[in-house]
Amino acid sequence: MSSRPEPESIAIIGLGLIGGSIARGLRADNYRGRLVGCVTTSDHAERACALGLVDAAVTDPADAVRGASLVVVAVPVGAMAAVLADIAPALAPDAVVTDVGSTKLSVIADAKAALGAGIGRFVPGHPIAGTEHSGIDAGFATLYRDRRVILTPTPETDADALATVETLWQRLGGRVSEMDPAHHDEVLAATSHLPHVLAFALVDTLARMAERTEIFDYAAGGFADFTRIASSDPQLWSDIVTANASAVLPVLERYIGDLEALRGAIAAGDKEPLEASFGRAKHARDRFTQSRNGTSE
Amino acid sequence: MSSRPEPESIAIIGLGLIGGSIARGLRADNYRGRLVGCVTTSDHAERACALGLVDAAVTDPADAVRGASLVVVAVPVGAMAAVLADIAPALAPDAVVTDVGSTKLSVIADAKAALGAGIGRFVPGHPIAGTEHSGIDAGFATLYRDRRVILTPTPETDADALATVETLWQRLGGRVSEMDPAHHDEVLAATSHLPHVLAFALVDTLARMAERTEIFDYAAGGFADFTRIASSDPQLWSDIVTANASAVLPVLERYIGDLEALRGAIAAGDKEPLEASFGRAKHARDRFTQSRNGTSE
Numbered sequence: 001m002s003s004r005p006e007p008e009s010i011a012i013i014g015l016g017l018i019g020g021s022i023a024r025g026l027r028a029d030n031y032r033g034r035l036v037g038c039v040t041t042s043d044h045a046e047r048a049c050a051l052g053l054v055d056a057a058v059t060d061p062a063d064a065v066r067g068a069s070l071v072v073v074a075v076p077v078g079a080m081a082a083v084l085a086d087i088a089p090a091l092a093p094d095a096v097v098t099d100v101g102s103t104k105l106s107v108i109a110d111a112k113a114a115l116g117a118g119i120g121r122f123v124p125g126h127p128i129a130g131t132e133h134s135g136i137d138a139g140f141a142t143l144y145r146d147r148r149v150i151l152t153p154t155p156e157t158d159a160d161a162l163a164t165v166e167t168l169w170q171r172l173g174g175r176v177s178e179m180d181p182a183h184h185d186e187v188l189a190a191t192s193h194l195p196h197v198l199a200f201a202l203v204d205t206l207a208r209m210a211e212r213t214e215i216f217d218y219a220a221g222g223f224a225d226f227t228r229i230a231s232s233d234p235q236l237w238s239d240i241v242t243a244n245a246s247a248v249l250p251v252l253e254r255y256i257g258d259l260e261a262l263r264g265a266i267a268a269g270d271k272e273p274l275e276a277s278f279g280r281a282k283h284a285r286d287r288f289t290q291s292r293n294g295t296s297e
Numbered sequence: 298m299s300s301r302p303e304p305e306s307i308a309i310i311g312l313g314l315i316g317g318s319i320a321r322g323l324r325a326d327n328y329r330g331r332l333v334g335c336v337t338t339s340d341h342a343e344r345a346c347a348l349g350l351v352d353a354a355v356t357d358p359a360d361a362v363r364g365a366s367l368v369v370v371a372v373p374v375g376a377m378a379a380v381l382a383d384i385a386p387a388l389a390p391d392a393v394v395t396d397v398g399s400t401k402l403s404v405i406a407d408a409k410a411a412l413g414a415g416i417g418r419f420v421p422g423h424p425i426a427g428t429e430h431s432g433i434d435a436g437f438a439t440l441y442r443d444r445r446v447i448l449t450p451t452p453e454t455d456a457d458a459l460a461t462v463e464t465l466w467q468r469l470g471g472r473v474s475e476m477d478p479a480h481h482d483e484v485l486a487a488t489s490h491l492p493h494v495l496a497f498a499l500v501d502t503l504a505r506m507a508e509r510t511e512i513f514d515y516a517a518g519g520f521a522d523f524t525r526i527a528s529s530d531p532q533l534w535s536d537i538v539t540a541n542a543s544a545v546l547p548v549l550e551r552y553i554g555d556l557e558a559l560r561g562a563i564a565a566g567d568k569e570p571l572e573a574s575f576g577r578a579k580h581a582r583d584r585f586t587q588s589r590n591g592t593s594e
Contacts, residue, residue: 128517148515190503191516195523198495200578201559205552206487207581216585218445219488220425224589225522226492230582234575238568245563251502252560256553258502262494263549266542271535278531281497284504285527288513292521 004167007096009034011068013061013083015048017130018100019074020139023053025172028141038064039136047136062090070164073099078239080107084114091118096161098123098168102188104152104181106243120158123165124181125151126188127174132231145173152181182247189247194255196237197248199230301464304393306331308365310358310380312345314427315397316371317436320350322469325438335361336433344433359387367461370396375536377404381411388415393458395420395465399485401449401478403540417455420462421478423447423485424471429528442470449478479544486544491552493534494545496527 010026012019015037023035037054038061039045045057058064065071065087075083080101091097097115101107104124111122129147131138149169153162169176179187206215241248258277265273307323309316312334320332334351335358336342342354355361362368362384372380377398388394394412398404401421408419426444428435446466450459466473476484503512538545555574562570 128515130517130519132519147517150515187512187515190506190512191520195499195520197559197563198499198556199523200575201555202492202495202552203578203582203585204574205548205555207577209487209548209551215484215487216581216588218425218447218484219585219589220427220444222427222429222526223488223492224586225525226496227582227585228522229519230575230578231586232575232579234572234579237575238571241563241571242566242568245566249560249564251506252556252563254506255499255502256556256560258498259495259549259553259556262498263546263553266494266538266549267546269539269542271539274535274538275531277501278497278527278529278534280504281500281527282529282531284513285500285524288500288516288524289521289528291513292516 004163006031007033007068007070007164007168009036009068009070011036011038011064011071012054012074013038013064013071013087014074015039015044015053015057015136015139016074017134017138017143018127019072020053020136021129021141021143022072022074022100022139022172024139024141025144027052029171031171033069036064036068044136051136053136053139061086065095066090067092068095070168071095071097072168073097076233076236076239077101077103077106077243078235081110081113084110088114088116088118091115094121096121096123096164098125098165100125100127102126102192102240103244104184108152108154108181119154120156121161123151123153123157123161125149125165125169126184127169128192129174132228134233134236142173144169147174149174149176150179150184151176152179152184154181185244185247189244190251193237193241193244193248194251196229196232197241197252198255199227200232200234200237203227203230301460303328304330304365304367304461304465306333306365307367307369308333308335308361309351309369309371310335310361310384311371312336312341312350312354312433312436313371314431314435314440315424316369317345317350317433318426318438318440319369319371319397319436319465319469320345321436321438322441324349326468328468330366333361333365341433348433350433350436358383362392363387364389365392367465368392368394369465370394373530373533373536374398374400374403374540375532378407378410381407385411385413385415388412391418393418393420393461395422395462397422397424399423399489399537400541401481405449405451405478416451417453418458420454420458421449421451422462422466423449423481424466425489426471429525431530431533439470441466444471446471446473447476447481448473449476449481451478482541482544486541487548490538490541490545491548493526493529494538494549495552496524497529497531497534500524500527
């Protein structure tokens with residue numbers, strides 16, 4: 001696919017769903033270089049080695065990146081600043097660093113603070129892939145196959161570093177595109193961050209109602225689908241929505257306003273605005289499904 | 298499963314997803330009586346016969362029920378009053394009538410108005426099953442297998458009529474239970490009606506944003522699951538939420554209040570209440586999944 005030589009050594013900081021799937025995907029693609037993983041506990045280091053995810057697993061990010069030609073920081077957005085600060089002094093001068101964070105402006109600010117003049121070797125990235133599961137056992141080699149991967153280079157980003165990261169994602173099966181970081185944050189606020197807030201909020205609202213056990217007993221498949229993302233990691237998502245508050249808040253406020261209008265129509269028994277809104281939604285959702293699958297679901 | 302003799306003739310008013318699946322399920326269970334369907338157009342009547350759903354398809358509800366020992370009214374909640382009024386004069390004196398509406402107090406009121414003294418032979422029912430699809434081609438014989446079916450008899454309901462309807466659902470594979478009608482409406486407002494409003498509202502909010510095409514381009518699997526129910530029938534659902542307004546409004550208002558609190562926390566950068574809410578939601582959702590599947594998803 002590319003004639004670029006593969007990186008001699010790759011360090012992955014964090015072997016959860018995202019980082020663990022990168023490691024598994026590289027193994028499945030017969031990556032021949034050295035693969036080093038960094039995890040938070042010695043138990044996880046043992047597990048990573050037992051699963052064959054990496055050649056070596058360490059618990060100190062600086063140890064992990066020493067000598068690595070490519071570093072993938074696959075930690076929650078809320079941990080990004082601390083990890084980048086930890087690894088900065090240990091990075092090889094020509095090492096390329098990338099991340100997988102769900103927000104890009106916040107991570108770019110963290111990277112500038114940590115890497116200083118080395119910011120040109122940092123490539124902000126975000127694979128649009130995941131499940132509601134997390135942890136070292138959650139990953140799988142095909143997570144990124146045919147999934148979009150958005151890279152959000154800044155004016156400082158080296159073209160060579162960008163190409164290295166693009167090649168990494170292509171070998172994992174990703175469909176790489178570039179986007180302005182601020183625009184990325186707005187788009188993801190709408191399609192990912194807001195839906196997570198809404199799903200968490202719904203399940204929490206219902207769970208705090210008196211009849212909660214029985215309520216869930218009578219929930220059907222539609223409810224299971226609608227609330228699947230409410231099984232995601234709570235800390236990860238509270239970090240994401242606060243890191244991207246400036247993009248999440250306007251769309252959340254617009255949504256609450258739209259919901260208030262629907263509430264008013266329901267209270268008034270006025271079906272016309274309900275049918276209009278539900279009809280526009282069905283039309284948009286059916287088109288989304290068709291463009292996604294090439295067919296209706 | 299039961300020694301009750303099967304009804305000599307069953308009329309199903311409406312052969313969409315719900316009614317069509319009842320017809321298909323009865324066929325699959327080798328129902329030997331006469332099966333008559335009522336649809337809205339002669340095209341649909343032709344299609345119903347071509348699909349082998351029924352022995353005869355008509356477009357007049359009164360024609361359909363003449364001579365039937367069991368009548369299943371499988372029309373949208375908003376059409377229930379008119380259909381019950383249409384069939385009332387044509388019903389055999391001992392005919393059992395049941396419905397499949399997603400709201401029960403409104404249908405019981407419609408049935409009392411239409412059937413008068415015959416209300417004892419009316420058994421309010423609601424199969425908790427469905428997909429986001431609708432129409433005569435949407436049904437399938439196994440839709441009700443292992444699904445909950447809630448019957449909400451009133452003090453007037455004949456025990457014999459109740460047993461007939463219970464047997465119908467059991468032969469389709471349903472898990473039948475009884476519930477107070479008002480309580481049914483509260484439980485379904487929380488687990489079904491509110492989620493539909495939220496999903497429709499989200500897709501409509503996003504569809505009306507300027508960048509909408511691109512927004513949907515970058516949506517991932519979580520978004521597809523979250524918005525699946527927004528592909529449901531708009532008129533059907535605006536009928537349901539207005540028919541059940543008294544139960545939908547309190548839980549919708551509670552939800553908007555909870556969302557406002559989360560919005561405040563995001564605006565303040567206060568992660569603690571976000572993590573607490575998201576954590577409670579994940580806990581409840583994981584328990585729901587375990588009790589549903591006997592395992593985690």
